[in-house]
Amino acid sequence: MISAHGLSRSFDGRPAVEALTFHVPEGKLFALLGPNGAGKTTTVRMLLGLIGPTSGSATVAGHAIGGDPIAARAVRAACGLLTEAPGFYDRLSAWDNLLFFGRLYGMSDALLRTRVTHYLRLMDLWDRRDEAVGGYSKGMKQRLAIIRALFHDPKVVFFDEPTSGLDPEAALAVRDLIVKLKGEGRTIVVCTHNLDEAERLADLVGILKRRLLACDTLERLRAGAGDGARVHIAVRAGAAQHAQRLQGQPFAPHVDVTGETLRVTVGDAAVDTPRVVAALVQGGAEILEVRPETPSLESIYLHTLRGDH
């Protein structure tokens, strides 16, 4: 649904993003992570055809971006965008704002009114639809902006910080909505600093810092993170002696001890964990718990960014 090949963009000769190559299949959620100024917004704007690439190419919803104005319109018609700042006319009501933007998408009034009504109820804004948006809280404006990104039934949705400014309950509702949208087969790109959110939602994760430093499924990123998987093993007693016995074994290149818990680094968790457990049992250890340590997205993200320095 989204394919980018060597997509680059410079401003006044300074590269904002370089050589982005990735593919997001239909119905998948791609989380684009990166520090401020990494090029996330520039990437989204290029994919939406709002700005052209300096080099490279991309197709979104079957239309090539850059150059052809008709294709650019088709891309924009097929996509929804939640901008970083909600952006509404403060003096107009929520209802009038949504009607204005919906008509710009060429929706018929009857369909637009039905959709706006549906989403205003879904986002818990129905009772305040006639109030001027200027009086809305940040979270309410964000929910309104989400409606604007969705009401024309786009195939591809770009969310720039979707839960920014929302209280935990509203953020959960938005995450649920995103999961539902994905379930409906929409392709979703989420730019976020919220790694927990990305970890919960994403099928694919891209870590961007001008270049795409990593781009893969979360499982593959985890598998490739650091110098191996880790396993926590709690024993009843003698953890230090058991650790000494494990040192030097090819399947357990590194062992740390904290109290009566061993933290064993293994090459491949699925293959090496049973070997470690067997070695410990043979050495007389009474094992209370074996728990694989899954690297968090945060640790993968930080590790990837540090590796770029």
Place this chain on the structure above:
Amino acid sequence: MRVLMLFLQKELKAIGSDKRVWPVYVVFPVLAIGLPTFLATLSPLLIRQGMASHDPGMLQISRLVQTMPGFAAMGPEEGMTRYLLRSVAVLFLLMPVALSSTSAAFSIVGEKQQRTLEPILATPVTDRQFLLGKLIAAGAPTVVMTWVTALVTITVVDVVTHGRYATLLLPDRFWALGILVLAPLLAAAVVLVTMRFSAKATDPQATVQATALVIIPGFLILIAVFGKVLTTYFAALWIGCLIMAVIDLFLFRGSVRTFRREEILTRWK
């Protein structure tokens, strides 16, 4: 067409909900109705008195008016009153210029400031539709207001002067062509020039200052310089309309050509 009217609808709703701008839309019409009514009511009395007392100044003006095209066959009172009314028709050219420039100043920079520009540009709307929508939104309300004000003025002037002359004083063909054709063309030119400032600006204040200090005075000088010839020779008024239509066309094409989505989106912080 539907897209173009959307911007107008939105603009009208915004004006309707912003009480601060209402006085601007009241002062000009009151002036534009009041001055011709005042002239139509009082000038015959003053002219009659001046002519009766053989006031040299009044006699000189009367002779001057009678040498002008279309006034020779009229009596001095009617000729001078009609001449004065034709002169103040310029007010109806100034009105759309002054009023539309205010909306135009905010047209694009206002969208940037409210952060609504990116959501608009993310829709399938084209640059041409966006700019034409903005042109109509900034220009149409003031043009309609000018026409309504002119209609009220004509009615009031004709009521207060009813039966005094063989024909009604207003509208004459200069008023008709000037208000129906030249006024909208002038408004369009002002809006297009101001919108170009607005698209380049990063601060609404800068556009307002440019409008107040450069654009409006520039158009006022233009109207002052050509006002006399436009209210004297009907052919000159036609030519003025044609020239302004061509200027508008070039300004619009130039606006579309120089409208840079990218620059607006990426340079605005």
